[in-house]
Amino acid sequence: MTTLQSAPRATTTGPSPARGRGRRSTRWLPTVVLLLGAAYCLVPVLWVLTAATKSPGELFTTVPFRPGTGFLDNLRGLFSYGGGEFGRWALNSALYAGAGSLLSTAMSAAAGYGLAKFAFRGRRVLLVALFGGVLMPGITLAVPQYLLLSAVGLAGTYWSVLLPLLVNPFGIYLCWVFASSSVPDETLEAARLDGAGELRTFWAISVPMMLPGLVTVLLLQFIGIWNNFLLPFIMLSDQGRYPLTLGLYTLLARGSGESALYSLAVTGAAVSVVPLVALMLVLQRFWRVDLLSGGVKG
Amino acid sequence: MSDAAPSPPSAVLGEHGTGGPLRARTAPSSRRPSGGHGRRGGGGRSLAGYGFVAPAVVFFVAFFVLPVLYAIYLSLRGARLTGGGALGIRRETWVGLANYRDALTDPQLLASLGRMLAIGVIAVPVTLGAALLFALLLDVPRVRAVRFSRTAIFLPYAVPGVVASLLWGFLYLPRTSPFGFTGIGFLDEPALFGSVANIAVWSGVGFNMIVLFTALQSVPREVYEAARIDGCGEWQIALRIKIPLVVPALALTGLFSLIGALQIYGEPQTLRPLTSSISSTWVPLMKVYRDAFTTDDIGGAAATSVVLALGSLLLSLLVLKAAQRRTRSSS
C-alpha cells in the first residue's frame, strides 16, 4: 500500500502550497466557470437520480428534478423484474468487468514489461500491430469474432464476452510506457546478478514498481468492460448472461411499447451507475493518467 | 511507421528526471535503449522476452488478427442467388472487388462520412478546449470547490455510453425534458449535430480534463513561483508556461478524441428511434451495422469496415506525425 500511496504523491502534489499561502480572496471567475462545468456534467445524473424516485405515473408528468414517491417501489420492481434478472445482470457485469480487467491487466503488464525490457526479433512488428489494434472499431471486429467463436462452440457463453476483451492493445501500450519509465535497468541487472529468475524479477521487483500504473490500466479496463455494449449484444442471446448495459437496453427497448418499463429502466440506469462512481471515487487518487502523455512524445 | 512506435521516454515527468520538466517532457526520441544499459541480452534473455509477450500475442492473434483477416476474406464474398424458383436461395460466393466498388460509389457512405466529420469538428475541439480550460482553472490558486468540480466533471466517464445516450435522449425530447420550454428541436437538423456531439463531449471531457490536470500537477510549483515573481499574471502563466507544457498530453487526448469521433456509433444509434432525422446510415459505422445485421450483407459490411479502418489508420498517422513535429519544434 505504501507504494500505492506514495508514488502518486510524487507527481500529483495535491493542493498546491500556493493555495494555502494565499492571503488574498477567492478567485470567483474561475470558480464560477468550474461550477458551471460541474453543473453541466451533473444535470443528467441528477435527472436520472430524481427520475428513479418517481412512480411510473409521475415519471413524465411531474416537475423534473423533484423527487417523487415511488423509489422503493421502483427498486422492488427492478429487482423482482423477470424473476430477479436485474440482480443477475449486475452480477454478470461484475464478473465480466472484474475477472476481465484483472486478467487483462496481468497480460498487459507482462507484455508491456517484455516489450520494454527485452530485445527480441519481431518487437517492432508487434508494436505496429498493437497500434493498429487501437484503431480497429469494435464493430468491425465483432462479426468475425462472433463467427470465429461460433466455430469453436463458444458463442453465447460467458467466455464469448470475456475472452475477446482480455487483450487490450492500449493497456499493453501503457504498461510498456510504465515499465520503461519506472523500472530502472540497473535494478533488473542487480536482481539478475543475485541469481533471481526472470519471472521472479518481474513479480517481486518490477510489478511493485509499476503498480500505480497498473491500477490505472485496471481501472480503465474495468470501466471499459463494464460499459461495453456491442460485444455482448452480438454474442449473447440468453438473457441470464446479459451484463447490465445490455439488460437496460432491452428494458428500454421494451419500454417503448410498455411505458411501465420506463421507470424500471430509469431506476436501473441510476442503480447501475452507482457502483462505478463509487469505485472511481475510491480509486481516483491512484490514477496515473499523467503517465499516458509520455507516449506521444518521440 | 517507425515513428509511430516510438521508444518510451527514458524519464517521465520528473519522476526520476533530474532535469527540469521542460527537458523531461521534450526529451528527443531515442531509439536506442535507455541509459545504454545492456538491454540486448543473450539468447536466454530474448527468450524470456518472448515468454512475457506470449499470452498477449496469442490473444491478439486470436481476437484481432484472425478477425481482421476473416473480415478481409468476407469483404471479397457476397450472397448471390442459387437454385431455381421465385425465391431461390442466397449463398455466399466469391464476388471479387464488387463490395469495394459498391462501398466506394455509395453516396450514403459519403454522406455519412460528412456527418461524422461535422460531429467530429464540433466534438473534438469542444472536448479538448473545455478539458484544457477546466484543467487550467483547477490549477489556478485560490479557486474554491476544486475537489467537487473535478469529481463532478469526471463523473460522466462512469456512465455507460448507452445509458448516457438514453439520458440525453430524454433530456432532448420536449415532453420529457426539463428544457422543453426552449422550443429547440434538439433532435432535428441542424441542432441534431450539436446534440449528438454534446453527448460525446459530456462523456469525454472529464477523462481528458484529468489527463491534462495531472500533467499540470506534475510540474514543480517553483516554475510558476518564479514566473509570478517576474510579474506574470495567471493568464500569462497559463498561456506561456502551462499550455506549452501540456502539449504532449493534449496531443494524446486529441488522438483519443479523434479516434473516438471516427468510431462514433452508439450515440446516434441509441437516439435513432426518437427521431426521423437519423437514418440507418447516418454515420459510417451505423451503415456497417445495418449491412451486417439488418440487410444481411456481411460482405458489404466487411468491405466498408476495411475501407474505414484504412482511412482511420492513415488519418491517425498523419495526426501523430504532426504532433511529433510540433513537440520537437517546441523543444
Next chain:
Amino acid sequence: MRPRTRRATVAATAALVLGAGFTACGSSGPSADDPVELSYWSWAPNVEQVVETWNAEHPEIQVTVTDAGGNTDTATKLVTQTRAGNAPDMAQVEYPTLPSLVVGEVAADITEHVDDATRDAFTDSTWALTTFNDAVYGIPQDVGPMMMLYRADRFEELGVEVPTTWEEYAAAAAQVRAADPTSYIGTFSVDQTGFFAGMAQQAGAQWWSVDGDAWSVGIDDEASLAVADYWQGLVDEDAVLQAPILTPEWNAQVADGEILTWPSAVWSPGVIEDVAPETAGEWAMAPLPQWTEGDSAVGLQGGSSSIVTTSSDHPEEAAQFLAWLNGSDEGATALLTTVNNYPAATAGQEAATSNEPPALVAGQEDFYDLAAEVAADTIPVTWGPNYNVTNAAFADALGAAVQGGGSYREALEQVQATTVADMEETGYTVTR
C-alpha cells in the same frame, strides 16, 4: 489451447453418448426420460405461460422460451446465429421478413411435418403468408387486419364524426386542428413501412409479385404514389403530426389525449394500453377508412408466424409444437387470453367473439365481432425476398424527405430503385 482440446473431447464424447442414445431408442422416438429439448425465441409477452402448459402435457418434448429482444433484434440475431449454426430450434418472425429468411436459409421447409388438420385451421389467405412455391416455412401465429383505433371521448368532445374514407379522415384532421390546436388526429411516422404498405395495398398497390421466376416490384406504382401524396398533403398542412411513434414523447402525447387516432391494426389496443394505461375505456375501434366509399377489404399490418430453423436437429418435434401453439384450439385460445394476441387460427378468432373486449376499448362490446368481420376480408399480399432492404431504405428515404423538404413521391421512387438494384445484384430477374 488446453480448454479447446478438452472441449473438443467433451463434444466428441457427448456425440457418442447421444449417438448411443439414438440407437437405443431410435424406433420409439423421444420419451419422457430422454426428452427432446427445443429452444424457442419469441417476444410475445407471457408466451412462457402457454409453453408451460405444453411442457406439462408433453414430457417428451420440452420447450424453453427466450426473448431475444423484440421483433427487429430477433430477426437480426436469427440471421447471424444461423450463419454460425447457433440459431434456436424455433423463432417468431414477422410475415414481411419471412421470405428473406427463407432465401437466407434460416427458415426450414416443414411441409412434410405439417398435417392437414393444421393446414385447415387457417384461412387460405393467412396460410399463404407462410407458404412459398407450395412449401410450408412457418405456422401463422397472429394476424393484424388493419383497423383504426380512436379516442371516442375526444371525437365527441370536438364534434368530429368518425371518418369512413381517407377523404373524410383528411377533413376530420383539419377539423381537429381548428377545434383544438394542441391536438392532432393522427401521426405520420417515416419508419412505419408496414403501415404504409398496408395502406398502399388498400389503394391497389402490389409491392412485389412473381410471374414464374420473374419478379415485378411496384413500390412506386400509381397507388403507392397516391398514398405518398396523401400523407405529404396532410403533413405539409400540419394536419397530422410528423414524428416517430412509440417514443416517450409520443406516448406522453397519447396519454395526454393529444393524438386522436392510431390507424394500424387489431393489436393496437394492447399496445396503447401499455403506453397510456390511464386512458383505458376512452377508446374505440373502427374499420380502417377506405379510399372508396363502401369498400371493405383492408391490408394486414404486423402479425407474425413461427418458424423452425435450419439449425434445428428436431424439425419434426418443433413443427409439432408450433402446430399445437398456433393451430390447435387450445393453443390459439391461450394466445388470445394469455398473450393477448389476435390469433391467426380461425378457431381462435371465433373463440374471441365470446371474449370481453380489451380494457382499452372496454365499452365496445362488439370489438371481437368487428375484428372477425375485418379479418375475413383482407387483401392477399406477397412480400419480396429483400423486405429488410426495402424497410431500411423506406425509413431513410422518407426521413430525408421530411427533413430536407424533398417530396415523399421521390422518396418512394428511391426506395423502389434501391430495392430493385439489390434484387438484381443478388441475381433475381426483375421485370420492372
